[in-house]
Amino acid sequence: xxxxxxxxxxxxxxxxxxxxxxxxxxxxxxxxxxxxxxxxxxxxxxxxxxxxxxxxxxxxxxxxxxxxxxxxxxxxxxxxxxxxxxxxxxxxxxxxxxxxxxxxxxxxxxxxxxxxxxxxxxxxxxxxxxxxxxxxxxxxxxxxxxxxxxxxxxxxxxxxxxxxxxxxxxxxxxxxxxxxxxxxxxxxxxxxxxxxxxxxxxxxxxxxxxxxxxxxxxxxxxxxxxxxxxxxxxxxxxxxxxxxxxxxxxxxxxxxxxxxxxxxxxxxxxxxxxxxxxxxxxxxxxxxxxxxxxxxxxxxxxxxxxxxxxxxxxxxxxxxxx
Amino acid sequence: xxxxxxxxxxxxxxxxxxxxxxxxxxxxxxxxxxxxxxxxxxxxxxxxxxxxxxxxxxxxxxxxxxxxxxxxxxxxxxxxxxxxxxxxxxxxxxxxxxxxxxxxxxxxxxxxxxxxxxxxxxxxxxxxxxxxxxxxxxxxxxxxxxxxxxxxxxxxxxxxxxxxxxxxxxxxxxxxxxxxxxxxxxxxxxxxxxxxxxxxxxxxxxxxxxxxxxxxxx
Numbered sequence: 001x002x003x004x005x006x007x008x009x010x011x012x013x014x015x016x017x018x019x020x021x022x023x024x025x026x027x028x029x030x031x032x033x034x035x036x037x038x039x040x041x042x043x044x045x046x047x048x049x050x051x052x053x054x055x056x057x058x059x060x061x062x063x064x065x066x067x068x069x070x071x072x073x074x075x076x077x078x079x080x081x082x083x084x085x086x087x088x089x090x091x092x093x094x095x096x097x098x099x100x101x102x103x104x105x106x107x108x109x110x111x112x113x114x115x116x117x118x119x120x121x122x123x124x125x126x127x128x129x130x131x132x133x134x135x136x137x138x139x140x141x142x143x144x145x146x147x148x149x150x151x152x153x154x155x156x157x158x159x160x161x162x163x164x165x166x167x168x169x170x171x172x173x174x175x176x177x178x179x180x181x182x183x184x185x186x187x188x189x190x191x192x193x194x195x196x197x198x199x200x201x202x203x204x205x206x207x208x209x210x211x212x213x214x215x216x217x218x219x220x221x222x223x224x225x226x227x228x229x230x231x232x233x234x235x236x237x238x239x240x241x242x243x244x245x246x247x248x249x250x251x252x253x254x255x256x257x258x259x260x261x262x263x264x265x266x267x268x269x270x271x272x273x274x275x276x277x278x279x280x281x282x283x284x285x286x287x288x289x290x291x292x293x294x295x296x297x298x299x300x301x302x303x304x305x306x307x308x309x310x311x312x313x314x315x316x317x318x319x320x321x322x
Numbered sequence: 323x324x325x326x327x328x329x330x331x332x333x334x335x336x337x338x339x340x341x342x343x344x345x346x347x348x349x350x351x352x353x354x355x356x357x358x359x360x361x362x363x364x365x366x367x368x369x370x371x372x373x374x375x376x377x378x379x380x381x382x383x384x385x386x387x388x389x390x391x392x393x394x395x396x397x398x399x400x401x402x403x404x405x406x407x408x409x410x411x412x413x414x415x416x417x418x419x420x421x422x423x424x425x426x427x428x429x430x431x432x433x434x435x436x437x438x439x440x441x442x443x444x445x446x447x448x449x450x451x452x453x454x455x456x457x458x459x460x461x462x463x464x465x466x467x468x469x470x471x472x473x474x475x476x477x478x479x480x481x482x483x484x485x486x487x488x489x490x491x492x493x494x495x496x497x498x499x500x501x502x503x504x505x506x507x508x509x510x511x512x513x514x515x516x517x518x519x520x521x522x523x524x525x526x527x528x529x530x531x532x533x534x535x536x537x538x539x540x
Contacts, residue, residue, distance in 0.1 A: 050382060054365035057329035057337070070332045075365040078382045135428070150413075150452055156384065159448040160371045162455055163364070169456075170411055170432040193466045265418075265429055317413065317430040322421050 022110065028122040029129040029261045032143070032305070039276040039306070046080035047278045049154075049308055053077060053163045077161065079154035081306030083280035084140035086128055087298060088120040094293035120299050121283065132305045133261045141305050143203075143275075147268050147313040154306070167195045167314040176320040178212050183251050183267065183316075190269050190314035197271045197312035202256040205264035208319060209256060210245045265319045271312040278304040323348065323358040324366040334365075341366055342373035349392065356399065356454045357479035361464040375445065391445045398440035399450035400477040402501050404459050408473055409434050412441065412449055438477075438501075438508045450476075459497075477501070 004010060041047055058072030092100075092113055101107035134142030137153045145151065149168040150158055158165035167190045172182055183202070190197040204212070249256035262268075280302035288296040307313070324344060331337045348354035359370050371377075376391035377384045403410050414433050417426040435441070443450035453474055454461055462472030475497065483491055484498045 053368060054363075057365065060326075060329065070330045072329055073334065075334065075368070076382045077379070077384060080383075149456060150448075152386075157375065157377070157386070159451055160375045160377055160384070161368060162360075162371070163368070167456070168413070170413070174409075189470060192470050263427075263429060318432040 018110075022115070027260070028126040029133070030122070030125050031259045031261055032129045032132045033125060033277060033303075036272065036275040036277050036305070038279050041083065041278060041280045046082050046154075047276075047304075047306055049079045049081065049306075050076050051079060051164070051309075053161070077156065079156050079164070081154045081278055081304060082139040082141065083278050083302045083304035084128075084131065085281070085300065085302045086124050087300045088124050089288075089296060089298055090116050090120055091291070091294045091296040092116075094295075097295065117285075117297070124299065124301060128301070128303060130261055133259065133263075135263075139304055143268065143270075143305060144263060144266065144315070146275075146305065146307045146310050147270070147315045148310075149315075153310070158310075163194055164310055166190075166310050166312075167192075167197075169314070169316050170318045171316075176318055177215070178208055178267065178316075178319050179215055180212075183212075186267065186269055186314045186316050187251065187254075190312075195311050195314070197269065197314065199254060199269040199312075199314065200272045201270045202251060202254055203259050203262060203268040203270060204256060204266065205262050206245065206258040206260070207264045207321060208267060209249055209258040211319075212249055212256065213245055216249070264321050265317065267316040267319070269314040269316075271309070274309040274312050275305065275307050278306050280304070324362050324370075328366060337365070338369050338372065338379070341369040345370045345373045353482065355476055355479035355482060356451055357458060357461055357476045360451070360455050360458060360461045371451075375448075393445055394443055396442075398442045399454075400438070401441050401450060401453060401474050402438045402477050402480075402505070404473050404475055404497060404501075406437070406500070406504060408437060410436060410439050410441075410453070410474055412453065436508075438505060460491075475501070477505070 039047060052074055054075035056072040056074055058070060062068070097113065100112050102113065128140075131140035132142055133144070134140070135144040135148075136142040137145045137148075137151045141153065145153055147166045147168075148158070149165045152158070153164075156164045167186065169182075169186055169189060171177070171179070172185055173179060187199060189195065190199055245258070248258060281300060284300045286298045286300070288298050290296070324341065328337055328340060331340055345354065345359070360367060362370065372379065372384070373390075374392045375386070376389050377386055379385070401410060411432040411434050413430050415428055416431050418429040418431065419426050441450040441453060454472075454476055456462075457472045457474045459472035459475040462470050480494065480498050480501065483494045
């Protein structure tokens with residue numbers, strides 16, 4: 001076949017044909033860093049928070065003429081929240097930089113060098129988020145480790161210091177399926193002395209949220225129980241706007257958030273104002289010494305999840321994932 | 323457990339010493355109960371738990387030096403659910419399979435240990451203490467001023483409470499009598515199960531010996 005043909009002659013011209021931009025097909029978890037306020041470290045390896053756990057022991061009644069007795073004092077203990085250092089390393093050989101035109105926008109290729117620099121941070125955020133959603137008691141500390149009734153965290157054993165432990169419970173029935181009563185039980189217990197929480201948000205997995213929504217009552221199901229409006233905003237009287245699972249759920253005025261990457265058998269009741277993200281080192285990019293003909297960069301961040309008052313949160317565990 | 327005079331002791335360090343003495347004396351006298359300790363107000367509760375866990379406090383920081391930790395000589399605490407059909411569940415860490423896959427991940431599951439259970443209280447896992455703090459009867463009632471009701475009772479405490487007179491503790495005698503009936507049946511079941519296990523082990527051992535003898539016959 002003479003002349004220009006699509007079958008054979010235009011392959012080189014078409015080789016780099018692509019729609020502008022790159023579609024992100026990789027899930028990177030970023031479910032937690034934006035949820036809590038940042039708190040900078042003020043020196044040292046930990047953020048230290050002093051807890052007042054008992055009042056003056058001299059306080060009592062007395063009668064006329066009684067001796068006033070000894071003075072007492074308040075009782076304090078300090079919790080020490082650590083940070084975890086995270087790193088990522090990027091390296092480009094001299095050949096790669098030459099052929100990629102060092103990120104020159106006039107180059108025929110997409111800016112692979114720039115993309116490496118840009119995408120390593122979501123990779124690190126993914127690692128940080130995964131750790132923070134986890135069960136760690138020492139750095140990296142996880143939210144499930146904080147909202148727990150046992151184990152030592154921030155230097156305090158929660159079986160010794162009972163005022164530092166969160167309420168933890170399990171299903172009230174022999175089944176391990178979530179029920180409305182389970183959440184009410186956790187809420188009531190978590191509001192009870194000595195927990196005294198003011199839970200502002202409930203976190204669970206998408207799986208558990210769907211199960212909860214089914215327990216509340218899905219529209220269209222035969223013999224459905226009373227349908228509570230679980231969607232946001234005011235509901236017309238008599239209309240059960242049951243919404244869908246993407247809208248989250250509600251327990252009274254408290255929103256339920258589904259969190260990707262959270263263990264899918266648990267429920268967390270969070271008093272969000274008690275949590276913080278301790279910032280030891282902000283995002284830092286340092287150029288390292290050249291290694292042969294390669295240019296290297298070190299990306300670092302030091303950060304740690306902490307909680308000023310773990311007891312104001314609750315956790316319900318052991319729910320069925322099937 | 324803790325006398326009102328503790329508040330008149332002039333320093334926290336001396337208060338800690340006195341609380342520790344009270345706790346250790348109660349243990350050696352056989353009168354210690356977690357129910358009494360956990361129902362105590364702060365700071366006595368914390369000071370007593372520090373004494374059991376061998377924790378010393380320097381300034382406002384605890385120091386765990388591993389010395390003086392109370393391990394109860396390996397003896398468990400007998401805990402009983404207050405309802406005849408109630409079940410005691412303890413949290414345990416297990417590697418749970420993702421359904422249908424060979425992938426496992428560590429998760430907290432709740433193990434049913436029965437209506438009556440002997441629960442250990444190791445220094446590295448204070449399970450009996452934790453159950454009584456979270457669900458103890460009447461620990462929960464005392465701490466919450468009746469707002470919530472516990473459902474697990476420490477049998478040793480209940481026995482003491484009945485012996486010491488129950489006028490000031492409504493419901494104690496009734497609960498004791500209810501549990502005593504269950505306890506007899508539970509102990510009989512346990513003895514029977516133990517005898518069955520021993521008999522099975524003896525039979526297995528005898529069979530093994532016979533096999534060995536048969537194998538060594540010329």
